[in-house]
Amino acid sequence: MAKANKAIKTADKAANAKPGTSPAKAAPVQTKALQSKTAMMKVAAAKAAPAVADDAPVIALNLPPGKLSPAMTAYFKKCQDKLGFVPNVLVAYAFDNTKLETFVALYNDLMLGDSGLSKLEREMIAVAVSSHNRCYYCLTAHGAAVRQYSGNPLLGEQIVMNYRVARISKRQRAMLDFAVKLTAAPGSVEEGDRERLRRAGFTDRDIWDISAVAGFFNMSNRVASATDMRPNTAYHGQAR
């Protein structure tokens, strides 16, 4: 299964590439969490004394942490080194190493692997889908990614709130229209919808990728909402 290893490597490269992340506040606690089994599902709030405390567990399910494989342990360490924290979605999946590995392989292939869609465009799809589904975790984490990749903080905010107000290219608008229709009414997507993407310049492979990314976040949004997954506090301040 050499390709799966390749997907992990792609992720590492991306972690290296993520621009401008400071060596993050929540990190030490997270690292400790990965070592200490009983504390694993907690993440300390980065903010001193907010009016409403936000030191919730990562998810609202009580799942004892599992034993990570060396590959996953190394991957978490790389996240810590490069991002300053391990994204909470990975902490959430860490109760079962197989589930964590399959999630990481799928995520990294879709969001960081070869595609006719830029990494920014894939993040734009992630946010537009998550906005339709009102997923707090994904809007926070991927809203930050849109801000980072685009260098345009407003763009991230706009797609979180209502992608229709974003001043994007016709190609990108067609892409988001398709992703959101596929999210809202999947059973009504038909050849005419694919044709609109082709007319906007997308290849059939691009259409697969748009669909797969939109599909993936329809999965992740639901896992996150079903478990009340909480984003790392660090995301909120990134790339404003």
Place this chain on the structure above:
Amino acid sequence: MAKANKAIKTADKAANAKPGTSPAKAAPVQTKALQSKTAMMKVAAAKAAPAVADDAPVIALNLPPGKLSPAMTAYFKKCQDKLGFVPNVLVAYAFDNTKLETFVALYNDLMLGDSGLSKLEREMIAVAVSSHNRCYYCLTAHGAAVRQYSGNPLLGEQIVMNYRVARISKRQRAMLDFAVKLTAAPGSVEEGDRERLRRAGFTDRDIWDISAVAGFFNMSNRVASATDMRPNTAYHGQAR
């Protein structure tokens, strides 16, 4: 990445375990399709001269088939031997071996791996979610699985049409109510919904599994609908 290999093996075991599948009509054509690159996206209709022909390609995207890894080639052969055909969703993903492998690993872990949910219960979730999303591919393939696993053809039909009419246990009804609410309005799922599952006898790990299976089919439904994926004709007649 030993665990991913284990997931593939779990799938093999399940292929062996699938009850009562006759050595299937569409199979030879499918096998040839896997060997011949240009024909790969086609699957012959099993039915002679239907009023409306159904010899459509597997998906409505023109994606040249990719080179399969030895593991995936062996997996396809095992499907052919045990089921009589390679499920079209695998044929569809076969344009890219990495995407195929990550899909197979995720699918097999979720649907066939260890869980407090029986395999039938996971298929019931698959069908209830796919019914809400009106996904032709998944309703056909997983409707057949519910008929097979339950030995109750009516149960499969009922969940395809409206899971509320199925005469199932309170536990299973709570499970499907959660899965369908998570499908229809993910952003409105809250602690009260999890509590209802706990009161119906589910553990927190079960709740994760219900959410993950429901999430997975919200992804697959959308990939299938976005690409007009067509189920193997053989499913229609299984376990009636």
Place this chain on the structure above:
Amino acid sequence: MAKANKAIKTADKAANAKPGTSPAKAAPVQTKALQSKTAMMKVAAAKAAPAVADDAPVIALNLPPGKLSPAMTAYFKKCQDKLGFVPNVLVAYAFDNTKLETFVALYNDLMLGDSGLSKLEREMIAVAVSSHNRCYYCLTAHGAAVRQYSGNPLLGEQIVMNYRVARISKRQRAMLDFAVKLTAAPGSVEEGDRERLRRAGFTDRDIWDISAVAGFFNMSNRVASATDMRPNTAYHGQAR
């Protein structure tokens, strides 16, 4: 009221014409039910020992059976002889002979009387409407009818699941689009919708018939859902 008698006769003819129904398992019990007043609302499950029993009463209301007129008694006997069973919807209405007669007269005129729509097309409308409304009884009974009339089992399944995936003519697609829009948002149907039907080749009389059949199943779906009406088990296996 000679015409109403004609409608009953039309129904008889249709009962004769229904292809390929074997002399049906549930029939003897049904016949007894029609003779025995106390047992009338029960129908035995055809399947031996299903995982989940399905020997439910025909409807979830406790309505003592009424006295049938000679015409209706003869009609039930003809159903028994030709179909092998009396459709449960008729058993349900049999608590009141007037209601049964008006239902039969309306049904037979709409579904079996003269029309520019073929009998198959009227059944396609029945199933597409019932799919939108998720009516278990009508999807089962009329899904079987689409399979029978078309000789294409897949077509029946497709319209049950999502009529948009069926490979049908543009004319038939326009017909189902109108019927489903009329079902989903009747107050938004306007001249433009009728014009689309005319452009697809339908006459004004055809438009009436499409509307009347779609309307009828919007009624029947609701009577069936309100009373938890259960279809005869025999339908499930027909014309697979």
Place this chain on the structure above:
Amino acid sequence: MAKANKAIKTADKAANAKPGTSPAKAAPVQTKALQSKTAMMKVAAAKAAPAVADDAPVIALNLPPGKLSPAMTAYFKKCQDKLGFVPNVLVAYAFDNTKLETFVALYNDLMLGDSGLSKLEREMIAVAVSSHNRCYYCLTAHGAAVRQYSGNPLLGEQIVMNYRVARISKRQRAMLDFAVKLTAAPGSVEEGDRERLRRAGFTDRDIWDISAVAGFFNMSNRVASATDMRPNTAYHGQAR
């Protein structure tokens, strides 16, 4: 088919019983319409020179009038004598005598036959359902009936606009809640909904009648909307 004749007779009795209808303005034109085939689908506006003319045909389909049976001719004459006009829905169905007869028999049995529901209660259901479906014809004709039967003009207006604001008994509120849920989401009606009706004092036969009346107007609303059926102008001023 003696019972069908009885249903027609019940309707005659009701026509006699309808309170306070003045010998209506639009009547002569209507009578002529019934005699003159070419003019049949038109009804003159009662109001002199409205800002926006309303002399539309009865429906937006061009259907040549059919030959009425003696029974239906007599029934139209009785409407004319007692109500001052023939309701346009009957004029619309008159293109085909069988369809007219089956509609009349069904309507009269449901709305005027024996039932545990008062005639006013059945009209309240008619209006609440038609309000959900935004059916102009039925809201106008049956809104007038609620005003007449109740002697409370406000009640008719309230159910047209939003039945939740009507100051009605708990029993009647439960009845309308059931009818509107059955209209909005028929596939979600379950035993709990029937139990709520039973707790509000309704028998199982009453539940059938509520369902049948709600179902009937879900049919009629769609036939009316699909054909742009226009109510007789006389209804607007009745029982204000």
Place this chain on the structure above:
Amino acid sequence: MAKANKAIKTADKAANAKPGTSPAKAAPVQTKALQSKTAMMKVAAAKAAPAVADDAPVIALNLPPGKLSPAMTAYFKKCQDKLGFVPNVLVAYAFDNTKLETFVALYNDLMLGDSGLSKLEREMIAVAVSSHNRCYYCLTAHGAAVRQYSGNPLLGEQIVMNYRVARISKRQRAMLDFAVKLTAAPGSVEEGDRERLRRAGFTDRDIWDISAVAGFFNMSNRVASATDMRPNTAYHGQAR
């Protein structure tokens, strides 16, 4: 703040202009209500002994009446003199003179001030929006206004029930389509929608006014529904 005074004056002029209002039954009670603090929130039903009593308080909140400014006292007196009653919405706001004044100033500027939209057109928007939101108070009060301004009682009824059935100009239809889309799905309104209004002959200032009136009734509908605001009985009989 001279302009605000001008808005009040505009309202006075409009009160004078309202055609055909008889010197109203409920008025004396209303006048007394304005003088007597404890009785202020009640309005007597005009109708003797309706089947269901309608002598409800103006709103379902217990708010002690406030002290009116001389301007507002004069305004109420003018309403009484010219309309025969003080509209209940003003009675409802009268618990706080500032809230009453700002409401009156906004209302009168929007509905009676200078605009490219006629007063009838603004009332048509009010009713179409209120019909979407099913607001009993606004449908009653502004339905009466459409009947009065248009001299066409049917037009008022039609927009209350379903504006799509009204026989209005293409310009007015475009206006109502925009207002109802803005009501139903505000986040989906885009440049294409504004362009449709421009093509129908509206200026950019007109578009503002359509939006502002539609917006205003989306506010008022909600205040009225949230408080169960009851319309003056006199509206029901106006301009039939």
Place this chain on the structure above:
Amino acid sequence: MAKANKAIKTADKAANAKPGTSPAKAAPVQTKALQSKTAMMKVAAAKAAPAVADDAPVIALNLPPGKLSPAMTAYFKKCQDKLGFVPNVLVAYAFDNTKLETFVALYNDLMLGDSGLSKLEREMIAVAVSSHNRCYYCLTAHGAAVRQYSGNPLLGEQIVMNYRVARISKRQRAMLDFAVKLTAAPGSVEEGDRERLRRAGFTDRDIWDISAVAGFFNMSNRVASATDMRPNTAYHGQAR
């Protein structure tokens, strides 16, 4: 109209009170805009060279700026001095001084006047309503206000994305549930909803205020969406 002047003064006080706003980048351009009529509807983007330019006009309607009254001119100057910019919604309304004054008076009374709701709570309602309606302008401006008033940046983000994830008091949750139900389905709000607020500790006057603030943003959201209103860039960075 002394009270209206008081409302303006209340606003001034609030402008003074708004915490932590730096003397803002966009301000000089805005000030010039207020002096130069032709440029008035433009606002310069604060951010140097974003990937996607955001120097759009304030609204997508071409409305020549009106002459401001001395009171409004002073008010704009005060905004400039205290906030560093004039909120674009005021710039948008400035084409007509009467509309601007009535908007300011209503806004300031609702959001800054006496109430049992804290200013933060009123802003929370503003954001929850605007999130349901997906209003970019209001989410941006009032999301910033929630961040400021609460001193909890996460709270602002959470209510923008999905208020259900915010860790707020039961009282505040009941308040937002009511406001969002009133937004989504105003015609279904009834006494039970008001009772829930009372049980959560709200007085009838509080219920009025919740309803009035929710209603106001249902108006403003629609004016903003209908005109493509753009928020001042400065909001994005406030109180992160």
